[in-house]
Each structure stands twice: as C-alpha cells, then as structure tokens.
Amino acid sequence: MDQYDVAIIGSGPGGYVAAIRCAQLGMKTAIIEKYSTLGGTCLNVGCIPSKAMLDSSHHYEDAINHFEEHGIEIPGEIKVNLEKMIGRKQSVVDQTTKGIQFLMDKNKITVFEGLGSFKDATHVSIKKNDGKTEEIEAKNIIIATGSKPSTLPFIKIDKERIITSTEALELKEVPKHMIVIGGGVIGLELGQVYKRLGADVTVVEFMDRIIPGMDAALSKELTKVMKKQKVKFALSHKVKSVERKGDKVIVKADDKKGQEVIFEGDYCLVAVGRKPYTEGLNADAAGVKLDDRGKVIVDEHLKTNVDNIYAVGDVIKGAMLAHKAEEEGTLVAELIAGQKPHIDYNLIPGVVYTWPEVAAVGKTEEELKEAGVDYKVGQFPMRALGRARASMDTDGFVKILADKKTDEVLGVHMIGARCADLITEAVTAMEFRASAEDISRMSHAHPTYAEAVKEAALAATGDRALHI
Numbered sequence: 001m002d003q004y005d006v007a008i009i010g011s012g013p014g015g016y017v018a019a020i021r022c023a024q025l026g027m028k029t030a031i032i033e034k035y036s037t038l039g040g041t042c043l044n045v046g047c048i049p050s051k052a053m054l055d056s057s058h059h060y061e062d063a064i065n066h067f068e069e070h071g072i073e074i075p076g077e078i079k080v081n082l083e084k085m086i087g088r089k090q091s092v093v094d095q096t097t098k099g100i101q102f103l104m105d106k107n108k109i110t111v112f113e114g115l116g117s118f119k120d121a122t123h124v125s126i127k128k129n130d131g132k133t134e135e136i137e138a139k140n141i142i143i144a145t146g147s148k149p150s151t152l153p154f155i156k157i158d159k160e161r162i163i164t165s166t167e168a169l170e171l172k173e174v175p176k177h178m179i180v181i182g183g184g185v186i187g188l189e190l191g192q193v194y195k196r197l198g199a200d201v202t203v204v205e206f207m208d209r210i211i212p213g214m215d216a217a218l219s220k221e222l223t224k225v226m227k228k229q230k231v232k233f234a235l236s237h238k239v240k241s242v243e244r245k246g247d248k249v250i251v252k253a254d255d256k257k258g259q260e261v262i263f264e265g266d267y268c269l270v271a272v273g274r275k276p277y278t279e280g281l282n283a284d285a286a287g288v289k290l291d292d293r294g295k296v297i298v299d300e301h302l303k304t305n306v307d308n309i310y311a312v313g314d315v316i317k318g319a320m321l322a323h324k325a326e327e328e329g330t331l332v333a334e335l336i337a338g339q340k341p342h343i344d345y346n347l348i349p350g351v352v353y354t355w356p357e358v359a360a361v362g363k364t365e366e367e368l369k370e371a372g373v374d375y376k377v378g379q380f381p382m383r384a385l386g387r388a389r390a391s392m393d394t395d396g397f398v399k400i401l402a403d404k405k406t407d408e409v410l411g412v413h414m415i416g417a418r419c420a421d422l423i424t425e426a427v428t429a430m431e432f433r434a435s436a437e438d439i440s441r442m443s444h445a446h447p448t449y450a451e452a453v454k455e456a457a458l459a460a461t462g463d464r465a466l467h468i
C-alpha cells in the first residue's frame with residue numbers, strides 16, 4: 001500500500017493549493033479527485049466559467065448598447081452565437097484545469113482519480129471509475145471536498161428548465177424569461193449574463209435587499225444600476241413553489257403582505273446558496289464530526305476532532321470563496337510542517353463580478369453600528385473621475401469606514417468598474433493597519449479608477465476630497 005505524509009481529498013482551490021504547499025514543504029503528497037478534471041467547483045463550474053460568460057456577454061452588451069456612442073459602427077445585425085460563447089468558456093476551463101494537472105506534476109504530487117472515502121483515520125480507499133478500488137495510507141489527511149448547490153425542500157431541480165448555476169453555464173438557448181431565485185452573488189452574476197444576452201430576468205429574493213451580507217449602500221447602488229439595466233427585482237418575496245409545465249416554469253411566492261405573486265418564465269435558476277459536500281466520504285469511519293448542517297467541524301487551526309485530520313474550504317464554516325479556501329489550504333500545509341501561520345478572516349475580500357463590480361473588505365457600516373464603534377465615513381463617486389467618464393463607467397462609489405479616534409481603516413466598500421481588482425489596495429492597507437490618512441497620502445496614478453480610493457480616504461480624513 002502506498003504511504004504518504006499527506007493525502008488530500010478534493011482538488012478545488014482548497015485542496016490543490018494545500019497539495020502544492022505540502023509538496024513545497026517537502027511532504028510526500030497525494031490528492032484524490034472524483035472527477036476526471038482537477039480544480040473543483042471553482043475551475044470547472046464556478047469562478048472561472050462564470051467569469052468567462054460575464055466577459056463574453058459584456059462584450060456583446062457593449063457592442064449592442066455602447067459601441068455607437070464610441071463612434072464604432074457595425075453594419076448588419078450583431079448576433080449571439082451561444083454555442084460558440086459556451087465553447088469558448090469551456091476552452092478557458094480546459095486550459096485552466098490542465099494547468100492544475102501541470103502544477104501537480106511539477107510538484108511531484110500523486111493524483112488519484114476516484115471517490116475518496118475514509119476507512120479509518122489514516123487510510124483512504126479510492127473507488128475508481130472502472131469500479132476498482134485502491135487504498136492508501138497517510139499520516140495526515142485534509143478534507144477539501146467543497147460544496148454543491150443547495151435548493152429549497154419543495155423544488156425539484158430537473159437540470160433542464162429548473163436549474164442550478166452548473167446548468168446555467170451550459171444552456172443551449174438564451175431564455176426568454178429567466179426567473180432567478182436568490183439575489184446573492186451567483187444569482188446576480190448569472191442573471192446579468194442572460195439579461196445581457198437578451199433574456200428578461202426577474203430576481204426573486206426572500207430578504208428585503210440583494211447581496212444581503214454586504215454593506216447596505218452597496219446593495220442599494222447595485223439594485224439601482226441593475227434596474228437601469230432592466231433586471232426586475234421582487235424583494236421580500238418568499239418562494240413557495242416552483243413547477244414545470246412543458247416549456248414553462250411557474251414560480252409562486254408570497255410578497256411581504258402575504259399576497260401570492262405568480263411569475264412565469266421558461267427557465268428558473270435556483271441560486272439559494274451552496275451546501276457542504278461530504279457524500280461518500282464516510283467521515284464516520286475516521287470519527288470526524290460534522291455539524292447539523294453537514295459542515296466538517298474544525299478548531300481555529302482547521303483541525304477536526306481527529307488529531308491528524310484537517311478540513312478547508314467550502315466544507316467548513318465561513319465564506320464560500322475560492323481565495324478563502326486557498327488561504328486555508330496553505331495554512332494547514334504550513335501547520336502540518338510545524339510552522340505558525342495565521343489567517344485574518346476579517347481581511348478576506350468579498351466580490352460580486354457583475355458590472356459594475358462590487359467589492360468589500362472589513363466591517364460593514366451595519367456591523368460597526370451594531371458593535372457600537374465610533375466611526376467616520378469617506379465616500380467618493382465614480383462619476384467624478386476622469387477615468388470613469390472616459391470609459392463611460394460612471395456608476396458606483398468607494399466608501400471608506402475609519403475609526404473616528406484613531407483613523408484606522410475598518411472597512412472598505414466599493415462598486416464600480418474594476419472594483420474586484422481595486423479592493424486589493426484596501427486589503428493591503430488594512431493588512432498593514434493603515435489609517436485613512438495613510439491611503440490619502442499615497443500617490444495614485446492618474447487617470448485610474450483607483451483614484452476613487454484615495455479621494456474616499458481624503459474624504460474620511462476630514463472632508464478633504466479634491467475632485468468633488
């Protein structure tokens with residue numbers, strides 16, 4: 001039987017990053033993945049393909065709605081070739097997953113294809129697709145089995161018209177009317193893709209606002225902008241049934257007054273969140289405890305209740321984000337190697353890749369209020385930037401929350417062009433415990449969207465914004 005220092009079950013961003021770091025630290029490492037491609041949800045049916053579709057649909061929308069203003073005339077009709085668009089998405093996915101295979105080879109990590117399940121705390125059996133089983137022994141095991149789309153108990157996902165994000169990345173036609181259940185990140189990103197491609201899109205959300213975990217100002221601005229883009233919202237609506245009738249899907253919901261509202265579409269995207277995935281893992285055999293929601297229980301070192309078994313990523317508590325999973329993969333590898341790594345979860349940014357992009361790090365205004373922190377706000381609108389006017393991306397703002405007494409930056413919330421990239425400046429600043437004044441005194445290249453960060457910092461240091 002093959003023996004390893006570390007065996008990792010699951011090859012998503014949590015698992016494959018843990019594997020690379022373990023190998024870098026000199027450990028004999030194996031990774032087990034039940035699918036034939038590596039990279040997990042993120043690379044195969046998550047982050048990467050959704051961004052490929054967002055980019056393609058954005059180009060199309062620009063061509064239809066904005067090229068003329070730029071003085072670009074395209075004779076003839078501009079059409080979508082969805083099959084080709086999805087084909088391009090797939091080739092991006094293929095290149096990326098092959099890249100992970102390359103990294104495994106480069107780092108001499110043994111890859112097993114098959115379903116990994118515990119035999120006991122140091123043995124994993126791997127059931128291969130040809131029905132054969134292999135067993136390996138490992139001193140340490142990292143569970144990185146990720147998550148799957150969740151649904152509501154009364155919804156039957158038929159994968160044709162009542163779909164999850166996975167099927168939404170593979171549609172054969174542009175829906176006429178897509179009903180999106182859930183106004184979170186995934187529903188909004190994929191809803192925007194199909195809106196741009198010509199579908200009517202209605203987002204039905206239980207809460208009274210979209211992106212509920214983020215700062216309320218961001219959800220207000222994103223709602224406003226997406227309404228301008230003709231996405232419809234039914235907020236404070238509790239969906240109670242989803243039924244397929246031929247090519248139609250009927251969604252029934254109660255509004256906040258308890259009145260029934262009926263939505264009729266041809267596709268319904270169920271985007272109500274994701275649930276941890278441990279099916280087939282046989283965690284019991286190793287004595288690993290799960291909580292009542294199926295998450296693997298870990299301590300602050302991401303160790304389970306069993307001494308040599310750790311867990312990272314979507315399968316444990318916390319935000320279901322690829323970069324969070326990656327940090328955790330690195331942390332566990334370094335812990336096993338005897339190092340003393342640390343993750344500051346407050347500084348894991350959250351991003352929505354709609355256009356305009358939404359990004360945030362640190363505390364929201366609501367959280368600061370609730371904690372009774374005395375804070376100040378500096379906000380700067382994108383429309384006041386020359387760069388934003390040049391590209392006609394004038395929606396959005398940057399908002400900096402800083403401690404009233406010490407001026408330390410406590411939270412940064414932004415919506416606008418390229419905010420997914422801009423947020424890194426805020427993370428860096430907060431990592432070094434910068435004050436708003438520190439940011440305001442840094443030179444920001446002109447003209448850039450990043451100038452909005454400097455201006456918001458100037459505003460936070462005492463109404464000193466220069467360009468408004």
Ligand SMILES: Cc1cc2nc3c(=O)[nH]c(=O)nc-3n(C[C@H](O)[C@H](O)[C@H](O)COP(=O)(O)OP(=O)(O)OC[C@H]3O[C@@H](n4cnc5c(N)ncnc54)[C@H](O)[C@@H]3O)c2cc1C
Binds near residue numbers: 013014042278281325
């Ligand atoms: C549409 C969509 C868009 C997203 N966009 C973003 C984004 O832009 N940014 C972001 O940060 N996050 C995004 N996410 C979330 C991100 O994909 C996840 O947070 C991330 O993939 C979690 O990584 P992980 O390693 O924990 O698990 P996963 O990526 O889910 O990987 C787990 C892997 O384990 C394998 N596995 C499970 N059980 C076994 C077993 N018993 N044996 C062998 N293999 C097993 C699975 O097949 C899978 O490959 C998105 C998700 C979706 C669905």
